[in-house]
Amino acid sequence: MLEASNNNELPAIPGKRYFTIGEVSELCGVKPHVLRYWEQEFSQLKPVKRRGNRRYYQRHDVVLIREIRGLLYEQGFTIGGARQRLESDEKPEVSASDKKQVIREILKELEDLRTMLA
Secondary structure (H helix, E strand, O other): OOOOOHHHHHHOOOOOOOOOOHHHHHHHHHOOOHHHHHHOOOOOOEEEEEHHHHEEEEEHHHHHHHHHHHHHHOOOOHHHHHHHHHHHOOOOOOOHEEEHHHHHHHHHHHHHHHHOOO
């Protein structure tokens, strides 16, 4: 598992519509049982459940999980404190490295689209 200080080194989120719990676990550096626990603690985290109660996470869920992970593991919030932070209108600061990662992901998606259209 990734160390708490390596949140900025997480892999880029692929351009898929749905992710399994195993994929999200790898993308976010947390174990599946932690994701299931966070679903109970954070009302904003609601993956789609299909056949056999299987969870399918969307991109916004993965981004939210990474935000929760950052609050808990990097910034030292408790579960209650992280919940309050997410529920408040005040959004945490976005670091320069997070912005760069988003830009890299967007550029890659645009390059993929250009390749598909060519």
